[in-house]
Amino acid sequence: LLRWNEMKYSKKSLPPGTMGWPIFGETTEFLKQGPNFMKNQRARYGSFFKSHILGCPTVVSMDPELNRYILMNEAKGLVPGYPQSMLDILGKCNISAVHGSTHKQMRGALLALISPTVIREQLLPKIDELMRAFVGNWENKVINIQEKTKEMAFLSSLKQIARAESSSVAQEFMPEFFKLVLGTLSLPIDLPGTNYRRGFQARKNILRILGQLIEERRDSEESHKDMLGFLMRKDDSNRYKLSDNEIIDQIITILYSGYETVSTTSMMAVKYLHDHPRVLEELRKEHMAIRERKRPEDPIEWNDLKLMKFTRAVIFETSRLATIVNGVLRKTTQEMELNGFVIPKDWRIYVYTREINYDPCLYPDPLAFNPWRWMDKSLESQSYFLIFGGGTRQCPGKELGIAEISTFLHYFVTRYRWEEVGGEKLMKFPRVEAPKGLHIRVSSY
Numbered sequence: 001l002l003r004w005n006e007m008k009y010s011k012k013s014l015p016p017g018t019m020g021w022p023i024f025g026e027t028t029e030f031l032k033q034g035p036n037f038m039k040n041q042r043a044r045y046g047s048f049f050k051s052h053i054l055g056c057p058t059v060v061s062m063d064p065e066l067n068r069y070i071l072m073n074e075a076k077g078l079v080p081g082y083p084q085s086m087l088d089i090l091g092k093c094n095i096s097a098v099h100g101s102t103h104k105q106m107r108g109a110l111l112a113l114i115s116p117t118v119i120r121e122q123l124l125p126k127i128d129e130l131m132r133a134f135v136g137n138w139e140n141k142v143i144n145i146q147e148k149t150k151e152m153a154f155l156s157s158l159k160q161i162a163r164a165e166s167s168s169v170a171q172e173f174m175p176e177f178f179k180l181v182l183g184t185l186s187l188p189i190d191l192p193g194t195n196y197r198r199g200f201q202a203r204k205n206i207l208r209i210l211g212q213l214i215e216e217r218r219d220s221e222e223s224h225k226d227m228l229g230f231l232m233r234k235d236d237s238n239r240y241k242l243s244d245n246e247i248i249d250q251i252i253t254i255l256y257s258g259y260e261t262v263s264t265t266s267m268m269a270v271k272y273l274h275d276h277p278r279v280l281e282e283l284r285k286e287h288m289a290i291r292e293r294k295r296p297e298d299p300i301e302w303n304d305l306k307l308m309k310f311t312r313a314v315i316f317e318t319s320r321l322a323t324i325v326n327g328v329l330r331k332t333t334q335e336m337e338l339n340g341f342v343i344p345k346d347w348r349i350y351v352y353t354r355e356i357n358y359d360p361c362l363y364p365d366p367l368a369f370n371p372w373r374w375m376d377k378s379l380e381s382q383s384y385f386l387i388f389g390g391g392t393r394q395c396p397g398k399e400l401g402i403a404e405i406s407t408f409l410h411y412f413v414t415r416y417r418w419e420e421v422g423g424e425k426l427m428k429f430p431r432v433e434a435p436k437g438l439h440i441r442v443s444s445y
């Protein structure tokens, strides 16, 4: 079977590599060996090789130059290629499911909601209010920081989306949202009891909750200064007039994209700060200096964020070393030539960026947690910095995500000290997670 399968994909014009078993391909090896699978294949076949993973024939690109090219050239037929389960559950109007002019429209509408001015004037006050209350009473408790940062990321987005109703709908919304996330990461098997089926059901419940919210707002005619309020505006202040379905998928996109990224980075920052007291000391100094100039009830403002230079460096170093995002997926909409090979239509391209994070030429002593390396701003703008993606799909929520994590860290480090309990295991691949949670004992600072 193995040989037959290799024969099937043995065309000379395809990149070198192995395809594994029919249907299953090399998914098991990929998930089991993780980054080592990629490194071994690269050692044998070079930085551009074929494989069959996650249900599709795939070309893995580990070449930094080529990765940039792929991300910059969506218009040539290299569109997002996320798994079907993700697209089914996140909706047809989800930003990753649309291309061309529809993508432009959805992205434009999103950028208008999270521009620097909007962050400064509208989102930051909500983020501050949420974070301040969220880390309010952790003193003398053992908490699971993984669970907490997940709740925090979700509640922060929800407050920005619908401030007035966020506390009343959160109870019902949060468990549905968590089911939706699990569904997007599962195999698309629509049987009772599968995560996919539950995720799909959760989507239906979320559509109902959001649909009701929109109806109620429309009936009350009250104006709201939050994301939903802005999306529903019909006057000239809103260039992008979306339908109700598009509004709902846009909201799910915002919740989903800022969820695991923000929560896992926050959790890992807490972990690295715990393990590196000198970094924690420097970070705390930065935040104490900001706090000292304020009264206790004063919120974090835009100018304060600008002063959090070391915090920004800690966030980048955390994303790099933990590799929150291993890479991004694309697919070919037509047969095309890439790097001297011919890639058939509908193949996946895995733009695998993980290894760049450990390149000693870019990051000397790459396995050390050293935020100071980011104090030289040019590192953030170097062309292989792909932690937030690149090209036409570059993360529009970068500054928003950084603002959320920074505000969380502000209240956390100025109020508390903490120690880990249990020495729990952390998995780094395929996702960064602590299978049994990450427990810390918190006491006041």
Ligand code: HEM
Pocket (backbone or CB within 6 Å): 080, 095, 096, 107, 110, 114, 253, 254, 257, 258, 259, 261, 262, 265, 319, 324, 325, 328, 329, 386, 387, 388, 389, 390, 392, 393, 394, 395, 396, 397, 398, 400, 401, 402
């Ligand atoms: C530390 C936090 C974050 C990281 C590391 C991150 C990372 C990324 C990456 C790598 C991509 C590229 C995906 C691709 O090319 O297929 C992306 C896209 C995206 N991100 Fe983020 N992200 C973060 C926070 C956020 C937040 C808070 C939002 C909230 C709005 C957000 C919204 C999006 C959206 C909507 C896209 C898709 C853009 C498009 O397709 O045009 N992200 N992000």
